[in-house]
Amino acid sequence: MDYKDLANAIFPNTKEIEYYKEKYPKRDLPEGAIVTRFAPSPTGFVHIGGLYQATIARKLAEQTKGVFFLRIEDTDQKREVENGIVGIIEALKDFNVIPDEGMTDEEHEIGEYGPYKQSLRKEIYHSFAKDLIEKGMAYPCFCKQEQLDEMREKQEAAKIRTGYYGVWAKCRHIPVNEAIERIKAGEEYILRLKSPGNPEKKIKHKDLIKGNIDIPENDQDIVIIKSDGLPTYHFAHAVDDYLMGTTHVIRGDEWISSVPLHLQLFQVLGVKAPKYAHIAPIMKEEDGAKRKLSKRKDPEAAVSYYAEVGIPHEAVSEYLLNIANSNFEQWRKQNPEADISEFEVQINKMSVSGALFDMVKLQDISKRVISRYTAEQVYEETMKWASKYDLELKEMLEKDTKFSLKVLGIERGNVKPRRDIAKWSDVKDNIIYMYDEKYFGKKQNYEFQKINDKEEIKEIIQKYIDKYYNENDDKETWFEKIKDLANEYGYAREVKEYKQSPDNYKGHVGDISTLIRICLTSRSNTPDMYEIMKVLGKESVIKRLNEAIK
């Protein structure tokens, strides 16, 4: 009895690994092409850090005319979530991260290197596991969970390294014929790697982001096939990324400590390992301590959050690129109109330590992005958002599209566009006072400023309506008239005049226009008042002014 018999006892009918090696030939790609992937578990939830990795991976593949694929890592059935795959695909799509290969919905996929869902690749893993057993590099382990726990306790008590290795790896030394017998007798088992590593020695690993790191070799006999027949992450990673021709593995740096194991796996499999780029996580500060953005505690950890509050996906992508390569900012300054697909990501410029997530900065970027939009784009995007999250806003906007477009177009499209919308959820509060149906019928709270004497207000506004306001005036005339009005009531026509000799005046033209602004909108801060009056139209303007002095 030898390893071959053992292998056959465990996997009586699997294909030879040669079969798979031929089925998935080396990819025919130009020199230097990067093949990479995003490989999430199908929980439906995409973490901002995951999107970050996927964004980088997507761009790297694109830049080198390589391939970016989506692989679903569903080897842990406990974590399965219904429609988890679609959730991920949709989330990626929202941010314009489109895989070249991989799952396209819960069942379908594109690409020649599939299946792209690990649970469908069981036989493949079995073939490779069998090959390892034949070579004496893997073995069945019959240890029960309790035995493992007990072992750990002993190790902890003795203050030595925990785990299944060396003398602790009891099943490693079970004779082949005994193992076969126990398997035939129906005893439960899993498969472990017979690690050839020596922790006294260190491997030198050159990470694309972190640079040189020396880590002790792995000597843990980790499990490669679980009792449900599915592989562990580590084994699946090695087999899949070999077969799928992955050249670069881009993943979170929590994986860095398993690099020795992974390298060893590729080594025992006798295949070339990919290059690794370990990305620092996106962190959050809480109570003075840094920690990873948490799925449970931080709503902003989920990419869906940004859609919910209405931050445009370009803004999120820009922010992510900004964290990835700090020269992005400079590039954006030089190419304000360019599409972000034109920006080239350099992996070696990525930060080695985790950045704190900065919502303020994101919103600043978002304001910039939105300020470049036309009124039509703002309308369209806001409508998209509102129809999901704010029906009142949707109704308000679509009731009179032309009017809404005019409202959204105020101080937009010029050289210095307004920069006051960071997210679609800001829009409503920004413009609601422009809508008569929302404005009237509600008690307005006029917070008068310098001019707050009721009688004086009444007089001034009435005078403005009767004598000065004309909806056909051009901006210059319109403002001249406000100056005249100011003058008539003892307010300086020019602010400068007033500042030179404040004793001669009750105030200046600014006080008058502020008064009109408040009476018109019930707000003291608004965009350009001339434009507002134009958009509102005569009827509404007069009605509003009258309402204020009622």
Place this chain on the structure above:
RNA sequence: GGCCCCGUGGUCAAGCGGUUAAGACAUCGCCCUUUCACGGCGGAGACAUGGGUUCGAUUCCCGUCGGGGUCACCA
């Protein structure tokens, strides 16, 4: 605890033995301006710490401190 990574203003970050230590966001002041937003100008604000190496260290080495990651039949 073992192993690994990291440590430049509040935040993100340039820097790679000699710099007045960039820039962006935030903050403050001034200017522009009928308010706000925009824009312009300016201010404050940093190399965690102790030892080396060196003519010279933010840059290189070691220790300390601090932060993070990882030690599963989860990924």
